[in-house]
Amino acid sequence: MEDVLHKALKYDILSEEDLENLENRIEVQKREDLLNKHPYSIWQGKNGNWYTKLPVNEQLKLIKRKNKADIENIIVDFWSEKLENPTIKELFNQWIEERELYGELRKSSIKKYSNDYKRFIKGTYFEAVHIRNLDEEKLYLFVKNTIVQHSLTAKGFSGLRIILKGILKYAKRKKYTSISASVFFQDLDIGKNIFRKKHKKKENGRFTDEEIRMIIHYISDNPTIRNLAIMLCIQTGVRVGELASLKPEDINYQTKTIHIQRTEITYNDRNGKNVVTVSEYPKTDESDRYIIILDSCIDTVRRIRLLNPQGTYLFEEKGNRIRSNGLRRTLYRICDKVGIPRRGPHSIRRTYASVLLDNYTDESLVQNQMGHTDIATTRKYYQYCRRDEAEQRQQIKEAINY
The missing domain is CATH 1.10.443.10 (Intergrase catalytic core)
Incomplete structure (x- = not known):
């Protein structure tokens, strides 16, 4: 779409003023959409302050501002980040829901991936990382630390690798990140000795x-x-x-x-x-x-x-x-x-x-x-x-x- 607009400017189909007006209209519409999708009430208290609720750390947090515009700005900023810069947790849920919707995953696979997520990611700092703030070095350190902390075997590591690859491929397709899951794990520099050896007769x-x-x-x-x-x-x-x-x-x-x-x-x-x-x-x-x-x-x-x-x-x-x-x-x-x-x-x-x-x-x-x-x-x-x-x-x- 950006290429089309630039061509319109180049060939004088649109003026700079037209483009600016169009961008403003898009932002206004985007703002209205986010406010309409906000699932919680916005109300004015007897003291004149404006209130709403937002889900923060899996709990509803009461938000208070002096005027309605400020409370709406908080709401728009909150949901914009949710949509454009989701956390690892949100991406995992979206990835699973999409694959389940199209019948790509059997129920037993969903259970396995969910259990692996709980085992390796749930409750860690990594779960709350926003995807646009994630780089390959942070990802590398998380993977390495998880292997050591859980004393994983090479086979056990495959469970972590599958869900991370799924999250990253989904995020890249949605244009949230430029990290290539295939390239990252292909280039992953981890020695065999880091994995626990399983001695089983x-x-x-x-x-x-x-x-x-x-x-x-x-x-x-x-x-x-x-x-x-x-x-x-x-x-x-x-x-x-x-x-x-x-x-x-x-x-x-x-x-x-x-x-x-x-x-x-x-x-x-x-x-x-x-x-x-x-x-x-x-x-x-x-x-x-x-x-x-x-x-x-x-x-x-x-x-x-x-x-x-x-x-x-x-x-x-x-x-x-x-x-x-x-x-x-x-x-x-x-x-x-x-x-x-x-x-x-x-x-x-x-x-x-x-x-x-x-x-x-x-x-x-x-x-x-x-x-x-x-x-x-x-x-x-x-x-x-x-x-x-x-x-x-x-x-x-x-x-x-x-």
């Missing part, structure tokens, strides 16, 4: 062959619908949220496949109440898949259907869907019964992937069965020797003969 996240045999034996003796859900998890390696969302029509007995097309999600509603429901979309695009099942798995499904012949979902009790947490507790109880350390359903999933990879299953098939974007994810986080220490020692003894 891999075997704690998987079951050994013997432990799986013990679990299967227990389920065979106690074939309840919840126990059979754990059996199906062992036979398919699906995520527990996918398992809890299965419907009878997802199983194709002719092609011997299961269509994984939905998952359980948890999010907070507008009132902050925790909601657990089924999303008609899986975790990622790759998660929507047809997995191959064996005859033993089909037999398990048929046993489940005998226990729940009319249910909308495969796993129900008294007409209610059995949730992920219920299945997780079931596995814990089984672990306790057979005398092995407690592990969750995701450990079964890791074990399933390890079994496939250890037996040289085609990598593209493993990737499809797991619903991963690439096989590197499977190899990095899922493959591990499942044999116990005695079996591993025997293998080394047989291999090293000198």
